[in-house]
Amino acid sequence: MSTDSVTTSMSVPELTPSIFCADASQFFAEKKYILNILGGHLIQFFWLVVKWCIENGSLLSRPLEYAQQKNYSKDRACAAILAVTMARAQPLLLLLLALIATALAGRRVTLENVHHVPEGWSATQKRDGGDAPLTLTIALKQRNMEKLDLILTQVSDPTSPQYGRYLTREQVIDLVAPTSDSILQVTQWLRSQGASPTDIHLHESKDFIDVTLSHSAAERMLETTFVSYIHTTGRRAVKAANSYSVPHEISSLIDFVSGFRLPNMKWRKSFEKMGMTHASPLLHPRARESLPNDNSPAVIYVNALDGIASATILPRCKDGQVTTNAQQLCGEDDNDADVTISGFHVTAVELRGEKKIEYDIPVTKAKCSPCENNSTACTQSNSRNNLPSGTVYCSVYLPGLTNYLPTYLLVTSQFSDDSQSVVGNASALSFSTSTFVTPKNLFELYNVPANLRVTNPASTQSVAEFLGQYYDPADLKKFFRLMGLPDTSDLVTVIGPNNVTNPGGEATLDIEYIMGLAVGSPTTFWSLPGLYQGQEPFLQWITDVLNSANPPLVHSISYGDDENTLSVEYVLRVNAEFKKAGVRGITLLFSSGDNGVFGGNLFTECTSFTPSFPASSPYVTAVGATLFSTETLPVCAENFAGFEFPCNDVGETTSSTSSGSRISSGGGYSIIFPRPSYQRAAVNNYNQYITDIPTSFYNTTGRVYPDISAIGHNFVVILDEEISPIDGTSASAPVIAGLITLLNDARLNAGKGPLGFLNPWLYGLSSDHFNDIVTGDNSCSELPWVCCDYGFPAKPGYDAVTGLGSPNFAALLKSALSHN
Incomplete structure (x- = not known):
């Protein structure tokens, strides 16, 4: 054929x-x-x-x-x-x-793109340290991740027969660690790049390798260039100037190489010493606008406390110019050479009932000083109005305000010739003072027995502190004394550095409130310096926790970064570490952020939302913030017979700069992680309330956070032995952490295991286990105050700004004890 x-x-x-x-x-x-x-x-x-x-x-x-x-x-x-x-x-x-x-x-394979430079970092002219050693961490690929997922689901679901049957460290290592051949192959590659056996360290978990090489050897190994960066705080770090790569045969064995990312130095809090010299409060829109062509004083910010507020004013001379002489306001270089400012007249107008409080404040009672970059608000004002850095601003105190009532200010300058300036109208900004928060009123708010104490030494907890955040034991002792609590400061174990002469607001807040809620719990202060010539502190922290044979059961972390600034490889691997924590019965609580839907960005306009990681991880519990308010129902914003509807009961609303808080609770939809099954029903119900938000602003199918909330405004903290009010979801996170430690204590005393990964349990509970937050939204940022046309609103049931609500401890305790 x-x-x-x-x-x-x-x-x-x-x-x-x-x-x-x-x-x-x-x-x-x-x-x-x-x-x-x-x-x-x-x-x-x-x-x-x-x-x-x-x-x-x-x-x-x-x-x-x-x-x-x-x-x-x-x-x-x-x-x-x-x-x-x-x-x-x-x-x-x-x-x-x-x-x-x-x-x-x-052939070489590019593993990640690591081009993002966080706010505040800038490259130096040359690489610091010359060819000094650089420590890198190699994340080895793990095995049996599907099985790990299954085990986590079983041990975290109260309806599962395997609930609470956690794995040991050794069992987790045996399950997911790479093969010996994989470890050997990577080790041999490192040796071929110039690393000696003493330069190579395999973690106890067998899934990370630390290697120390000279800068030049590391650059050759990864075919990249390292550049030194410096932060505005003076901290230094190195970063890859471009993408890095590894040989093809190695790329299948590792997830990424760590040790040259720049950490986000933006902290999840706003705190202020009573002296108000380094304020981070509510910024008036005038700080972002050009000054009017007159001589009216401008209210730059208002710090609302408990029945008292501090307003910072930009005074202007009679001819409309500013002054740089804090000893004599005006009367020198201006056109009215003999006319000085003798004082200020402030009118506080309470919107409900139209009550007015008048203040005549002589200049000798105002605290006037040059800006000199010591305040975000005055720096912003100087930049916007092209003013010299030494421009003088004055702080005035306004006592006798009624808590929870929206209030605005009218300000005039009094001149030495008995004339007055044009009225500085601050009606665009309303604020409300609020009760100071202490452990005592948190116990009352969340239905916790007043004298409940931790009695089981196995009920342990921890706070993680990065980037030079320390605490002073003397502050902690004074906090216990002023709050009427027993001094348990001897129960603190410090891991890592702690410079007691330089306490930070973040660390001090965390340690005081996690211990103030869970009194008697052995508490670890887990401190990592991170930064120069080392790996990122966050990755180092989670690996240190998992390498520990007996880590604390509950961890509060107030650290995060924007999802879109991190490589997917990095995020997915960190997520895997969270899963490993969950199967060991460890609870991870992360603050949801203080910048509303903006994430870590400072937008002047809003065209999309920015979710934050790790809060967006499906394997952690994210904590949002609320504040005390009388406007706890939608009807409170309505008019009744020509008057505002009377709302006098104090409850919780969403923490937002638009409602008097110093921060806006973070929350949103992940752009990386799909929605986990445990929250699908809750989110499906919530989606009916947000049909007006363009779907281009957020990922409609993503994991939604936060999961739960707590008060995050006006916390009384002892910092440098002074009272300092602090705001933030980083205040809310240690509160929830302390309450979970109390629940763990009850379970351990009943012969049960710790709660571990919380979310499957929380989302399976009925609504009476939470205080539902139904007012407010997170459309506004923190400083500088910018608001989007859209934000996620608080609604009945679950929402993307306060989660399931704040805790009803008594109901949660009953549920926690009902499961094995």
């Missing part, structure tokens, strides 16, 4: 490279006969082999005759041709394989 007759009867078209490759590729892909290494390139080579065989002999007739006899389809015929060709061309194929091996040996 001729080739022509076969071709006609089988309708096989003329054999060309494109047709042959398409048919053969499809067949071999379906039958899994072709390795996926080179894809179409390998098929193209086989076509060249076929062509060579055709030119050097009558190869086609026999395979096609055989294919016709067997009634093969066209695809099977192509496969038969290819099989015969491969047999005839075996020497050529061996040569090909050798060439492939040589090519792959020199």
Whole structure:
């Protein structure tokens, strides 16, 4: 039979490279006969082999005759041709394989893109430290991650027979650690790059390797360049100037290389010493607008406390100019050379009932000083209005205000010639003072027995502190004394550095309130310096926790970064570490952020929302913030017979700069993680309330956070032995952490295990286990105050700004004790 007759009867078209490759590729892909290494390139080579065989002999007739006899389809015929060709061309194929091996040996794979530079960092002219050692961390790929997911679901779901049956550290290592061959191959690669055996350290978990190399050796190994950066705080770190890569044969064994990211230095809090010299309060819109063409004073910010407020004013001379002399306001270089400012007249107007409080404040009672970059608000004002850095601002105190009532200010300057300035109208800004928060009123608010104490030494907890945040034990002792609590400061274990002479607001808040809520719990202050010539403190912290044989059961962390600034590889691996914490019965609580829907960005306009990680992780519990208010129902914003509806009961509303808080509770929809099953029903219910938000602003199918909330405004903290009011979701997180420690204590005393990963339990509870927050939204940022047209509103049930609500401890305790 001729080739022509076969071709006609089988309708096989003329054999060309494109047709042959398409048919053969499809067949071999379906039958899994072709390795996926080179894809179409390998098929193209086989076509060249076929062509060579055709030119050097009558190869086609026999395979096609055989294919016709067997009634093969066209695809099977192509496969038969290819099989015969491969047999005839075996020497050529061996040569090909050798060439492939040589090519792959020199091929490199880019692992991550790490171009993002967080706010406040700038590159230096040269690399600090020359060719000094640099420590990198290699994240090795783990095994059995699907099985880890299954175990986490079983041990965290109260309806599962495996609930609470956690794994030990050794069991987790045996489950997910890489093979010995993988570890050996990576270690040999590091040795080939100049690392000695003493420079290489395998973590106890066997899934991370630390290696110390010179900068130049590390650059050669990763084919990148390291650049030194300095932060406005003076801290230094190194960062890869571009993407990095590893050999092809190593890329399948590791997730990423760590040690050259710049940490986000933006903390989740707003705190203020009573002296108000470094304020971070509510910024008036005037700080972002040009000054009017008159001599009216401008209210730059208002710090609302408990029945008292501090307003910072930009005074202007009679001719409308500012002054840089804090000893004599005006009267020197202005056109009215003999006229000075003698004082200020402030009118506080309470919107409900139109009550007015008048204040006449002589300049000698105002605290006036040059800005000199010591306040975000005055710095912003100077920048916006092109004012010198030494421009003088004055702080005035306004006592006797009624808590929870929206209030605005009218301010005039009094001149020495008995004239007055134009009225500075601050009606665009309303604020409300609020009760100071202490452990005592948190216990009352959340239905916790007043004298409840931790009695089981196994009920442990921890706060994580990064980037030079420390606490002073003397502050903690004074806090216990002023709050009427027993002094348990001796129960603190410090891991890492702690400079007691330089306490920070974040660390002090965390340690005082987690211990103020869970009195008697052994507490770890887990401190990591991070930064220069080392790995990121966050990754180091979670690996240190998991390497510990007996880590604390509850962790409060007030640290985060924008999802869109992190590589997916990094985020997914950190997420895997969270899963490992969950299967060991460890509870991770993260603050949801203080910048509303803005994340860590300072937008002047809003076209999309920015979710924050790790709060967005499906394997942690994210904590949002509320504040005390009388406007706890939507009806409170309505008019009744020409008057505002009377609302006098004090409850909780969303923490927002638009309602008097110093921060706005973070919350939103992840752009990386899909929605976990445990929250689908709750989010589906919430989605009916947000149909007006353009879907281009957020990922409609993503994981939604926060999960729960607590008060986050006006916390009384003892810092440098002074009272300092502090705001933030980083105040809310240690509150929830302390309450979870109390629940763990009850379970341990009942012979049960700790609660571990909370979310499957929390989302399965009925609404009476929470205080539902139904007013407010997170459309506004913290400083500088900018508001989006859209934000996630608080609504009945779950919402993306306060989660399930704030805790009803008594109901949660009953539920926690009902499960094994």
